[in-house]
Amino acid sequence: MALNKEVYKEFEDVVGEENICNDPAIMPAYFSTEFAAVILPGNTAEVQAIVKLCNKHKMQFRPICTGWTGMFPPGIILLDLRRMNRIIEINEKNMYAVVEPYVISSQLQAELMKRGLNFCIKGAGTNCTAMLRGHGHMDQTTSGDDRNHLAIEWITPEGDIVRSGSLGSSDEWFCGDGPGPSLRSILTSAVPPGVTPGVFTKAAVKLYHWSGPSAYPVEGISPHYSLSEIPPNMMARYFSFPSVEKMWQAELKIGESEICFELMGFNISMVAANITTSNEEEEETFNRLNKEVQGPGFFVIVVGDTPADFEYKQRVLEKIVSENDGKSLKAVEDPRIEGILMCQCTRISASIRETFRNGGAFNSIPIMGQRDLTIKWAIGAGKAKEPLIEKGYIVDDGGAFFGWGVEQGHLGKTEIFCKFDPGNPEAKAAVEGWQKEQNRRAFTERYFASTMGPQDEIGPALLNYHLWWQKITEALDPNGVSPSGGSLV
Amino acid sequence: MIGKEKLVKIVGAGNVSYEQKTLDEYSKDISFVNAVRPVCVVKPKNASDVRKIVNLANKTQTPLVPVSSGPPHFRGDTVPGIGGAVIVDLSKMKKIINVDRARRVAMVEPGVTFGELIPAAEKEGIRLNMPLLPRKSKTVIGSILEREPVIMPKYQWDISDPLSCVEVIFGSGDEFRTGQAAGPGTVKEQWAVGGVQKAPYGPGVASWHRLIQGAQGTMGIVTWASMRCEILPSLEEPFVVGSSNLDTLLEMISWLIRLRMVNECFILNNTNLAAIFTKKWPRGYQNLKDSLPAWTLFYTVAGYEYLPEERISSHIKGITEITQRLGVEAVKAAGGVSANEILKAVQQPSGEPYWKLRYKGACEDIFFLTINDKLEGQIGVMNELAEKADYSASEMGVYIQPIVQGTGCHCEFNLFYDPGNPSELNRVRGLSNSAVKSLMAKDAFFSRPYGENANMILNRDAATVAVLDKLKKMFDPNSIMNPGKVCF
Ligand SMILES: Cc1cc2nc3c(=O)[nH]c(=O)nc-3n(C[C@H](O)[C@H](O)[C@H](O)COP(=O)(O)OP(=O)(O)OC[C@H]3O[C@@H](n4cnc5c(N)ncnc54)[C@H](O)[C@@H]3O)c2cc1C
Numbered sequence: 001m002a003l004n005k006e007v008y009k010e011f012e013d014v015v016g017e018e019n020i021c022n023d024p025a026i027m028p029a030y031f032s033t034e035f036a037a038v039i040l041p042g043n044t045a046e047v048q049a050i051v052k053l054c055n056k057h058k059m060q061f062r063p064i065c066t067g068w069t070g071m072f073p074p075g076i077i078l079l080d081l082r083r084m085n086r087i088i089e090i091n092e093k094n095m096y097a098v099v100e101p102y103v104i105s106s107q108l109q110a111e112l113m114k115r116g117l118n119f120c121i122k123g124a125g126t127n128c129t130a131m132l133r134g135h136g137h138m139d140q141t142t143s144g145d146d147r148n149h150l151a152i153e154w155i156t157p158e159g160d161i162v163r164s165g166s167l168g169s170s171d172e173w174f175c176g177d178g179p180g181p182s183l184r185s186i187l188t189s190a191v192p193p194g195v196t197p198g199v200f201t202k203a204a205v206k207l208y209h210w211s212g213p214s215a216y217p218v219e220g221i222s223p224h225y226s227l228s229e230i231p232p233n234m235m236a237r238y239f240s241f242p243s244v245e246k247m248w249q250a251e252l253k254i255g256e257s258e259i260c261f262e263l264m265g266f267n268i269s270m271v272a273a274n275i276t277t278s279n280e281e282e283e284e285t286f287n288r289l290n291k292e293v294q295g296p297g298f299f300v301i302v303v304g305d306t307p308a309d310f311e312y313k314q315r316v317l318e319k320i321v322s323e324n325d326g327k328s329l330k331a332v333e334d335p336r337i338e339g340i341l342m343c344q345c346t347r348i349s350a351s352i353r354e355t356f357r358n359g360g361a362f363n364s365i366p367i368m369g370q371r372d373l374t375i376k377w378a379i380g381a382g383k384a385k386e387p388l389i390e391k392g393y394i395v396d397d398g399g400a401f402f403g404w405g406v407e408q409g410h411l412g413k414t415e416i417f418c419k420f421d422p423g424n425p426e427a428k429a430a431v432e433g434w435q436k437e438q439n440r441r442a443f444t445e446r447y448f449a450s451t452m453g454p455q456d457e458i459g460p461a462l463l464n465y466h467l468w469w470q471k472i473t474e475a476l477d478p479n480g481v482s483p484s485g486g487s488l489v
Numbered sequence: 490m491i492g493k494e495k496l497v498k499i500v501g502a503g504n505v506s507y508e509q510k511t512l513d514e515y516s517k518d519i520s521f522v523n524a525v526r527p528v529c530v531v532k533p534k535n536a537s538d539v540r541k542i543v544n545l546a547n548k549t550q551t552p553l554v555p556v557s558s559g560p561p562h563f564r565g566d567t568v569p570g571i572g573g574a575v576i577v578d579l580s581k582m583k584k585i586i587n588v589d590r591a592r593r594v595a596m597v598e599p600g601v602t603f604g605e606l607i608p609a610a611e612k613e614g615i616r617l618n619m620p621l622l623p624r625k626s627k628t629v630i631g632s633i634l635e636r637e638p639v640i641m642p643k644y645q646w647d648i649s650d651p652l653s654c655v656e657v658i659f660g661s662g663d664e665f666r667t668g669q670a671a672g673p674g675t676v677k678e679q680w681a682v683g684g685v686q687k688a689p690y691g692p693g694v695a696s697w698h699r700l701i702q703g704a705q706g707t708m709g710i711v712t713w714a715s716m717r718c719e720i721l722p723s724l725e726e727p728f729v730v731g732s733s734n735l736d737t738l739l740e741m742i743s744w745l746i747r748l749r750m751v752n753e754c755f756i757l758n759n760t761n762l763a764a765i766f767t768k769k770w771p772r773g774y775q776n777l778k779d780s781l782p783a784w785t786l787f788y789t790v791a792g793y794e795y796l797p798e799e800r801i802s803s804h805i806k807g808i809t810e811i812t813q814r815l816g817v818e819a820v821k822a823a824g825g826v827s828a829n830e831i832l833k834a835v836q837q838p839s840g841e842p843y844w845k846l847r848y849k850g851a852c853e854d855i856f857f858l859t860i861n862d863k864l865e866g867q868i869g870v871m872n873e874l875a876e877k878a879d880y881s882a883s884e885m886g887v888y889i890q891p892i893v894q895g896t897g898c899h900c901e902f903n904l905f906y907d908p909g910n911p912s913e914l915n916r917v918r919g920l921s922n923s924a925v926k927s928l929m930a931k932d933a934f935f936s937r938p939y940g941e942n943a944n945m946i947l948n949r950d951a952a953t954v955a956v957l958d959k960l961k962k963m964f965d966p967n968s969i970m971n972p973g974k975v976c977f
Contacts, residue, residue, distance in 0.1 A: 093743060094860045095896050146696050147647040150896060160952055166858065166897075166934040168950035174860050174897040177636065177648050178703055178936030179946050180975040183956060185699035195694060206896055209747045252591065256720050257795050258749070305748050306810070308803035316795040369669050369688035370592065376683060407646050410593060410717055411688055446674035446682045451693050461673040462692040463665050468963070469693050475959040 034074040042083040044201040052159035065101040065129030095207040118210035139406040150204035157197040157477035173204035197482035223277040227339030233304040236342040238329040240297035250324040255409020259313040262301040267400030359419030371412025377447040381438040393427040395419040504532040522565030530576040536712035555706040557599035559626030565940035566705040570973015596715035615718035624843040638890040638899035651716040654686040659709035660965025667697040686715040706971040722791035727828035728819040731782030746895040754788035761886035780824030851908040856901035857933040878920040
């Protein structure tokens with residue numbers, strides 16, 4: 001599967017011998033697949049040259065930014081974009097930043113916070129690329145998914161450079177749409193079952209105002225961090241409610257009144273995961289907090305832009321919570337816990353604890369869109385988890401789901417997962433069965449269709465979108481240099 | 490060509506017209522595009538009619554020109570680009586399909602105008618993010634599909650907003666629904682389980698609605714669209730800030746939007762404000778204009794269900810800090826126009842006659858997207874060109890609309906002219922062409938290329954056009970959808 005010497009040399013001529021590798025001892029460090037080579041281009045021109053060579057030799061390639069996800073069939077070339085790691089521009093006045101693929105979110109956010117700005121960070125964590133689309137904790141005020149990109153510089157699968165929107169016409173990054181129909185329709189990158197073929201080499205992302213501190217006053221040593229003080233215009237709380245309906249009504253009103261910087265519908269198991277540093281501590285905390293909460297709930301962060309704004313937002317929050325019989329979780333009122341949650345949920349650094357720590361693996365059903373509808377479905381999916389908990393196949397989280405508000409509740413995300421030990425085949429089979437069954441139920445009962453499922457079943461039920469996408473891919477990639485299939489979380 | 494009897498069979502004899510007078514009406518508009526007479530006008534009653542018409546057109550290679558708004562048209566996009574075309578006039582598809590307060594969404598057919606949807610939405614406690622004073626005959630779908638700027642940039646998270654989902658018959662004849670509406674299940678089945686057609690992305694990796702927006706009907710015919718709506722405020726306080734210094738107002742407006750403190754907000758020059766608010770023509774116009782500052786920034790502060798007074802007062806406090814820093818003052822009236830009057834006006838479509846026609850009977854709009862830093866230079870260029878073309882720059886209306894939560898702005902020059910005066914008409918026509926060219930050289934981004942200047946605009950970005958061409962071949966393989974528009 002290795003590249004023959006001449007072809008290898010051609011690629012090496014583009015990036016230099018330091019930046020290409022086909023050593024079978026080194027390449028598996030990336031993913032458990034057999035790559036033909038790993039190449040590290042340093043700029044757009046090099047990416048373009050490599051893509052052209054891939055076309056010439058009919059070699060398949062796939063790029064990674066930070067490489068958290070993705071499907072990598074054997075025999076392909078991996079384009080590792082880590083050398084392209086510059087923040088090209090932070091335009092404070094026009095509220096966008098232009099980044100290269102390997103700028104990670106924590107790096108960009110640290111620069112932005114110094115300037116009173118922020119951006120959407122994927123829930124996976126701040127160590128992921130800032131350039132690709134995604135959704136996360138702050139979506140209530142930073143939006144999510146494909147809605148944050150402005151202009152994009154894209155090397156097509158044939159090796160042409162397309163600069164979308166205002167970039168192509170007037171060399172400005174502020175708009176990604178036009179002239180005419182928008183190429184953002186296809187320039188979206190990583191969502192199963194397909195990713196946009198080709199390589200994004202730079203993108204402008206939308207920025208949002210940040211009234212929090214330019215840096216958090218963190219103290220302590222790993223893993224026991226806390227804030228030396230809570231910023232005077234910020235507050236974090238967890239509220240639980242007597243029923244899902246009351247929780248939803250509160251969430252709705254909070255969105256409509258635009259008072260929360262963040263509305264993260266953590267279940268109590270995730271709160272426990274976030275504020276503890278070991279499995280034992282987490283289990284003890286979960287059992288304790290689980291007794292205190294009255295039912296489902298959410299975590300909020302309020303940020304005041306001015307003292308009057310802060311006061312107003314807090315008062316409205318109090319009213320909404322009390323109208324819906326919400327109860328604040330005492331543990332989170334403790335400034336030590338409040339501070340660390342506030343920090344983790346804006347710097348986005350807790351995902352691994354929530355997902356991997358106490359099982360080793362997790363299988364998930366995430367769905368973006370209409371929050372009340374997906375909550376309705378998730379109640380059933382949670383009930384279906386209970387027998388697995390009883391049998392000891394999955395970590396006991398009370399059968400909970402989670403989710404969050406997007407764009408002040410206009411949209412939302414709901415997700416439910418099972419944490420399990422991947423070394424236990426029975427547990428693995430049970431979780432996979434649950435996932436399949438709940439996806440099927442979502443589909444047959446008309447809630448949504450997870451497009452990560454079997455395409456020949458889901459595609460026709462969604463107006464054959466998969467065939468349209470396939471046609472687009474074939475038209476853009478006549479030499480088939482982009483492997484089919486996309487990223488899988 | 491499609492035979493008359495076939496069209497009659499689809500839509501009924503009363504909905505097909507070959508009358509010369511009718512055809513003449515569709516063969517030109519207020520823009521400078523060449524007049525081309527269509528073969529006939531057909532008015533489908535529903536999506537099934539539309540599908541049949543598209544299928545027939547494919548069999549007979551007949552160009553179709555979809556039109557949803559009523560006249561007067563301004564952009565040339567509804568005038569056939571080539572001969573032999575059938576106008577598909579969607580004005581009979583007038584259903585307001587759904588208005589949902591809790592999910593903040595509405596769904597309408599293409600013939601529904603702003604004047605029709607606004608009261609229906611208000612009844613439920615929600616409202617639309619409107620373009621500035623659309624003409625009475627303008628349909629909601631027409632406006633949204635054109636990516637017209639909206640006057641509440643705070644609620645425009647994405648340039649595609651407020652569009653949520655559409656049902657479209659592609660040029661290929663295939664039916665498609667975008668976003669959440671795609672499925673599983675029919676729209677009715679989705680409703681039954683509590684689903685609405687709100688989430689715009691997908692299905693899958695693509696954002697299909699973005700391909701249909703901005704296409705000027707070249708990809709397919711939209712048979713309904715859903716759109717996000719906003720909560721009706723329980724209390725509103727409008728303000729104006731006048732200044733001769735545009736830069737100061739731009740600085741101010743960008744902070745108002747960045748801090749999400751205002752709902753409606755935009756800047757108009759004195760010509761446009763007078764063109765909109767003059768009550769007694771022609772006498773009142775000059776008087777009103779003379780009373781106005783060169784530039785007026787308008788904004789509204791609003792409160793919703795909870796503690797509305799407090800919300801408004803906290804925002805006013807915040808805004809006062811900005812005005813004090815910038816040395817301007819927020820007041821309740823600019824010259825002879827009150828902030829309340831502006832607010833009331835911009836929450837509705839334009840009164841009749843359409844405000845752009847009141848002054849001289851016709852108007853040519855030159856509009857583009859840009860960023861604040863470049864705006865003054867671009868306005869400077871436009872003023873110079875106008876003077877050079879013997880068109881008094883002070884007669885030119887200017888409208889500046891921040892877009893997408895402050896990541897850019899829409900700048901629009903309104904060249905009012907007398908269509909009965911050939912020399913004035915020619916001057917404006919020449920000015921329009923030269924302005925587009927010179928403004929492009931100053932980095933103006935013409936994201937919505939219409940009419941005579943479309944080619945010049947698209948020629949600057951051959952790489953984008955190459956990809957668009959590939960997409961077009963897929964969704965409209967026989968090129969029946971509005972040929973001659975955009976780059977197709
Ligand atoms: C524990 C966990 C939690 C997660 N939580 C979230 C979450 O909350 N929200 C969320 O949005 N996602 C989440 N994800 C999914 C995913 O990790 C993120 O979307 C991720 O940040 C994307 O960046 P990446 O480093 O994974 O991208 P990569 O792995 O580098 O790329 C992802 C895909 O995009 C393609 N691609 C990469 N670079 C380019 C490029 N330059 N041009 C074109 N295509 C390219 C790749 O080929 C690949 O298929 C989660 C994943 C895990 C494992």
